[in-house]
Amino acid sequence: MAGRIELIALEGLPLIAPGDDLAALIREALARAELVLRDGDVLVLAQKIVSKAEGRLVRLDGVEPSAEAKALATQVGKDPRLVELILRESVRVVRAGPNVLIVEHRLGLTMANAGIDQSNVEPGCALLLPENPDASAARLRAQLAPEGLRFGVVINDSFGRPWRRGTTGVAIGAAGLPALVDRRGEADLFGRPLQVTMIALADEIAASASLLMGPAAEGLPAVLLRGLDWGAPESPASSLIRPPKEDLFR
Amino acid sequence: MAGRIELIALEGLPLIAPGDDLAALIREALARAELVLRDGDVLVLAQKIVSKAEGRLVRLDGVEPSAEAKALATQVGKDPRLVELILRESVRVVRAGPNVLIVEHRLGLTMANAGIDQSNVEPGCALLLPENPDASAARLRAQLAPEGLRFGVVINDSFGRPWRRGTTGVAIGAAGLPALVDRRGEADLFGRPLQVTMIALADEIAASASLLMGPAAEGLPAVLLRGLDWGAPESPASSLIRPPKEDLFR
CATH class of the missing domain: 3.90.1660.10 (CofE-like domain)
Structure with a gap:
């Protein structure tokens, strides 16, 4: 893991309308901020602007x-x-x-x-919601990233939770990174195998970007997360959905 | 909201033992990294080191x-x-x-x-767990921050969730910031009152810090989050617990 992460809200995105070329608008916002995509970058987009661009x-x-x-x-x-x-x-x-x-x-x-x-x-x-948020993330990733870049896209939304008040950002779409990291077999500081073996990486990314987005009139629906180091293989946000047979709360 | 947040893992913390002065060790780690606490900083500590220092x-x-x-x-x-x-x-x-x-x-x-x-x-x-994680956070905050500094402390732990695979960082203790932000009455971009009115800010902070901590042998149990702008009044992590009467999943 890297020792530093930066989160940068992209300023000046217009209100998104059906049919807008979201990738082009993001590219312009990145250029305005003089940001060039690099390895370890993740672009987090609010579900709202993806849905709007897709005419939902x-x-x-x-x-x-x-x-x-x-x-x-x-x-x-x-x-x-x-x-x-x-x-x-x-x-x-x-x-x-x-x-x-x-x-x-x-x-x-x-x-x-x-x-x-x-x-x-x-x-x-x-x-x-977008018809298929993982596919939306993959399409945006392909439109934005030069080939070979270790670059991820996450689409987030605000979810409530059982037992806890307030909403947090959650990943409903992801591409280019491991939404779910499986760390089975790794050892702890004392060499004992880890008990908690799966990390919802894309949900943690989604929540971190929500710190900058805000839910009201901030108008900051795109955040660039910079400096993340992931080694695990790519997995979509759908891999975060617990299969019914594992689910004790249906 | 600020447009930029930085997350910095504090390096070189020793293995924590019962009775250790955690505030002093954090102060040393901050000094080694040449970090001086400033307005809008939040220190996120893994539950594990707080519990260990408290002899749990x-x-x-x-x-x-x-x-x-x-x-x-x-x-x-x-x-x-x-x-x-x-x-x-x-x-x-x-x-x-x-x-x-x-x-x-x-x-x-x-x-x-x-x-x-x-x-x-x-x-x-x-x-x-610590006997009272909100009290632990408040004590550490008082030990670390000069009076008048807009500075928060969050104690995080990894939680699984119903319906979703993988764990995310969650706030079990907080001080100096609004763990729960109530945005009732604010307007959206079209002037309509917000429907989703509560944000679990401390949970989003906890999750963002977990991106750097990792669960295995990384040994990075303290992360400084820099650049957060909160206007809401302070509330402890216990305010994130949903009262039984609101709880549809008991």
């Missing part, structure tokens, strides 16, 4: 809620059209209560509201 | 397992003396299965093995 914005007034969505909307106290979108994006309702709707997203993520969000989104609209 | 090391051969501990040890496949220690530190077993024992710690933390750990610990011993 839905107008609520075109959504017809089903009977199931209407009933659930009453239970949780949300707009039935929003609940309809949440159900369409999900495979299972995990928990529902006043102001809380936690589902298993079709991507396998267990999360509130299927990641559908109305903050920092045009009024009357809702924003869905 | 227990010899397993002096532990007499109860009948309950023996039965549970068979179920989960762990040392009955370790399970006895876990039960003594806990108020409730949350989930038990092969190689998994998740409990509610007396501090309110829901975590594996009550945070008791044998890696990087002398053979034949187990290490308990």
Whole structure:
């Protein structure tokens, strides 16, 4: 591991609209900051701007809620059209209560509201997660990095957690780095094999970038993390999803 | 929010023993690195070195397992003396299965093995969490920081999570900063009130420092985070614990 990491928020990105060339806008922001990508760099992008560029914005007034969505909307106290979108994006309702709707997203993520969000989104609209965030990360990585660069892209989102208050940044997409690091077989300081053998590296990266992004009107949806040293093989963010048979909290 | 954060691992800390003056050792490590504490600095310390300095090391051969501990040890496949220690530190077993024992710690933390750990610990011993990690953080903060400095201390540990594989750094103690930031009432880019209103700032700090600490033999249990801008009032890590009445996953 390197002894120093730097996190740099990219300034001056415009509001992203459907069809925008996100890689080109990032390239311009990097150039403005006089940053040239180097080995050990990770670009962290807020889910919101990736979703917007990919045209995942839905107008609520075109959504017809089903009977199931209407009933659930009453239970949780949300707009039935929003609940309809949440159900369409999900495979299972995990928990529902006043102001809380936690589902298993079709991507396998267990999360509130299927990641559908109305903050920092045009009024009357809702924003869905990217169709395939790992693929989005891989595409952006290919567009941004010269071949052979040890460079990663992480797409983060804010997740709540059981048992703990507040949200943290979590990786929903990743490319070019090990989202999950398996350290089985390595020894501790006393030569004893490690018990905790898996590290959610991409989640720690996502959380660190969230320190600079902020959730409100900061408008800093892209952060460059510099100086990370990873030796493990590449794995996507989907490798962070716990398989149902290992899951004690379904 | 500031546009840049730096994370610096403090090198050359010795193996910590019971009774060691941790603040003095940190002060020496800062001096060796020619680092002078400044506004916006956060010192993140691995739980392990705080626990060791506080003498929370227990010899397993002096532990007499109860009948309950023996039965549970068979179920989960762990040392009955370790399970006895876990039960003594806990108020409730949350989930038990092969190689998994998740409990509610007396501090309110829901975590594996009550945070008791044998890696990087002398053979034949187990290490308990600090008696009161928020108080430990506050004490270290008072010992390290000149009066009036906007300086935080976070004690982190590695937690597994439901639904997601791998561990991330989580804050079990904090002082001098808002562990939980309440942003209710702030507006988004379109002037709409924010829906996600609470940020687990100390958990994001803990996770970012874990990127440098590593879990194995790196021996980098102290990281200085530099450049964070927090406006919210101070709150301890205990404020991150979700009250049972809000908890849908008990």
